[in-house]
Amino acid sequence: MTNPLPRILIEPIVRAALLEDLGRAGDITADAVIPATATTRVAFIARDPGIIAGLDCAAIAFALLDPTLALHIHIPDGSEVHPGDTIATIEGNARAIVSAERVALNFLGPLSGIATATNFIAKSIAHTQARITCTRKTTPNLRALQKYAVRCGGGANHRFGLDDAILIKDNHIAIAGGISSAIARARAAAGHLVKIECEVDTLEQLAQALRAGADAILLDNFTLPALREAIAMINHTAIAEASGRITPQTAPAIAETGVDLLSAGWLTHSTKVLDIGLDFLP
Missing domain, CATH: 3.90.1170.20 (Quinolinate phosphoribosyl transferase, N-terminal domain)
Structure with a gap:
């Protein structure tokens, strides 16, 4: 319930x-x-x-x-x-x-x-450790309700807003001058309860994020072989989140790579x- x-x-x-x-x-x-x-x-x-x-x-x-x-x-x-x-x-x-x-x-x-829709994905990956989660791609002013609906379907919630976690994405990285610099600045500014997640597009970027001490890694649009390699590199030192091309058809294979989370924006904007x-x- x-x-x-x-x-x-x-x-x-x-x-x-x-x-x-x-x-x-x-x-x-x-x-x-x-x-x-x-x-x-x-x-x-x-x-x-x-x-x-x-x-x-x-x-x-x-x-x-x-x-x-x-x-x-x-x-x-x-x-x-x-x-x-x-x-x-x-x-x-x-x-x-x-x-x-x-x-x-x-x-x-x-x-x-x-x-x-959330429940369909949740059931399809129930044989793994992974959970399906939503994003901030919600209808304006309906976020609390839509994220509640995700929970009703057996999913988990990502950030509720810009103020409850630090998520460093490609534009942040470009402006900050690189992954290491962005994470260092985030770590200096974050309170002791604030987690830092970093989006990466390549295994090289993943290595940088791990060295910089990110709490969670957003593996964006990785292929299945690259996801498996990424999980081996992370080796339980950070939360691993897969994003991009998450569909009812692709979710089970992505979850089976060993990621902790699968995030899908369409759950709240296109169901x-x-x-x-x-x-x-x-």
Whole structure:
């Protein structure tokens, strides 16, 4: 079970989405068509197999429009679903339910898609020591939610921002005058709890990063033979992360080289939405 995000982190994001959808006059369709006192009962139904993530977002969307709505979760975040499964039911004021429906699904579908894609990779490399991790390639203002979805799928999180770890990449290296210089400067500036990771493109650069004492190495676009050689060079003295060309097809072979992490930006920016519908119940 994945620990839920604090409501205080989620609510402003969901509130902003509702304000965008309600516009300047509210849901004029629901107000015109549905009597103010009408009640109904609906259910989130899975139409694809996958892993659920984002139910708290959906719950908050409904609660913000009408706190008296009753939402009952049958299949919690991080759980597997199959087509036809009832994920959750909501009952209460009909206007509030139909007005919150789209915002709720706009969180639940994409976040469940991220969890599903992550889980597929996680299962494919479960026979190794490696873990699949996301990156900072997230939708602006949705990073916390998308990284939560990765955890729901059995993945790990990379940096949450620029301030929680030092990651020296090619542009940093070029401007600093080389790998050794960049790592030395980073080490002098880093606090005692801040890890330093360095991106390398070649085995020669890897040797430099290891001599300079990097805590983690990002092995970018290495071939499988080069990855195996790199792992032998690192020899457990630093965390080894493989990046580039990580797909469901390539992940198992990359993980089998002995790397600790596989990072893939597409998990949070290019995954397919999990098809979930909101169906009315008799």
